[in-house]
Amino acid sequence: MHVKPAHHASPSPASALGVDASKVLPVTHYENFPVASWLCPPRLRAPIAALYHFARTADDLADEGPGTAEQRLSELSAYRAQMHAALASGAAESSARQDAAAPALWTGVLGALARQHATWHWPVQLLDDLLDAFMQDVAWTQAQRxxxxxxxxxxxxxxxxxxxxxxxxxxxxxxxxxxxxxxxxxxxxxxxxxxxxxxxxxxxxxxxxxxxxxxxxxxxxxxxxxxxxxxxxxxxxxxxxxxxxxxxxxxxxxxxxxxxxxxxxxxxxxxxxxxxxxxxxxxxxxxxxxxxxxxxxxxxxxxxxxxxxx
Incomplete structure (x- = not known):
């Protein structure tokens, strides 16, 4: 869910979750609500973590750093294109190699998302909707709508x-x-x-x-x-x-x-x-x-x- 938490680092939960740390990126932002906690069924921790990091990365593209609104929208558009390439190929690494400008973080985040999508077959429109909302936030804030x-x-x-x-x-x-x-x-x-x-x-x-x-x-x-x-x-x-x-x-x-x-x-x-x-x-x-x-x-x-x- 698109939440806007305070940005405080927290330790990686991978080992506590019993999940392969190479497959699940750590949760590194403070959250008010549980994210792939120990209550979550073990078989669902990896896909939930992949979804979380996909959304968290997009949220950071929309919110973090000194970039202009135009730069943020451009990055979100590139992130969307990389997401579609990753889901289509089943591995973000191959599409990232075709785009030398793709940040390394995107490779890891979208690679995890693609691996989980190959198993769970999420409706891709829902992922697009999330990115559309982030882009609306940037555009509406710039225009003071x-x-x-x-x-x-x-x-x-x-x-x-x-x-x-x-x-x-x-x-x-x-x-x-x-x-x-x-x-x-x-x-x-x-x-x-x-x-x-x-x-x-x-x-x-x-x-x-x-x-x-x-x-x-x-x-x-x-x-x-x-x-x-x-x-x-x-x-x-x-x-x-x-x-x-x-x-x-x-x-x-x-x-x-x-x-x-x-x-x-x-x-x-x-x-x-x-x-x-x-x-x-x-x-x-x-x-x-x-x-x-x-x-x-x-x-x-x-x-x-x-x-x-x-």
Whole structure:
């Protein structure tokens, strides 16, 4: 799912996962939600890690470094072309040899993705949707485009977050319409939670995920948001966004009972991770216009407790 975590290095989990480190790249960014954790069925850790690193690399191309918007879009387009070549050939190494300009990191990331795709045959359109969302982020930020309403923002979530859930359900061979909709609800909710959690970081960078319709409804101006000014109106605006995200999360939550064993328990923790962030953001001292929260030990205890009663 397309999340925008704080960038803190963490040790490689490969040995702890019992996965061949040459086949699974390490998770090197802090995440609020589990990524191929020990709860994940061992046979699915490699494909999930491959998906994670594919999306994480694209996210970094869109977000990291000093490049211009044009350079970022060019790199994302090249990354998309390399992805298609890798999936078509079944090995990114061969296509990378044909393009001397391809970064070595792409070879490893897309090689892992291609190896797993040869086994799992993911719908490639879902991978394209993720890249399309990253490119939209770059282009809209450069143009300072605003989301007019929630429907437009949900369309972005459809491409930035929902494909991840559908790709994971594909691994579990769960493909009925109800399960896919519940997955979409959870993933969109997680994306929205990320937006509301990151307001203090996103707004100064020119990323505006609070829709025009919601801002107007609560009488909040862009100037107030740009100043990171916390007022009763901005607090009511944020609370309304949290209500929206929580309603989506709870609508999708029954999906936890459709996945067997460890996978179901990991999804419970993912759902509860999102709900715990919402609970924290509801507290006045955690106003996201003032600071970005980070989950800690007490939050993980609460997540585990709540997951037991889903």
């Amino acid at each position: 605003l989301y007019p309403d929630r429907a437009t923002l949900l369309d972005y979530c459809r491409r930035s977050a929902n494909p991840v859930g559908r790709l994971l359900l594909h691994l579990h061979q769960v493909q009925d319409a109800e399960a896919l909709q519940q997955s979409d609800d959870i993933c969109s909710a997680l994306q929205l939670v990320n937006f509301w959690q990151d307001l203090r970081q996103d707004i100064p960078r020119g990323r505006h995920y609070l829709s025009e319709a919601d801002c107007q409804q609560h009488g909040v101006t862009r100037a107030q948001l740009q100043a990171l000014e916390s007022t009763p109106a901005t607090q009511a605006l944020v609370q309304a966004q949290l209500d929206w995200a929580e309603a989506l999360m709870r609508r999708g939550a029954p999906l936890v009972h459709r996945l067997p064993g460890r996978a179901g328990w990991e999804l419970r923790l993912v759902v509860q991770g999102g709900l715990q962030v919402i609970r924290r953001l509801r507290q006045p001292r955690h106003d996201p216009l003032r600071r970005r929260i980070k989950l800690g030990r007490s939050d993980y205890t609460a997540m585990l407790w709540h997951s037991l009663w889903m």
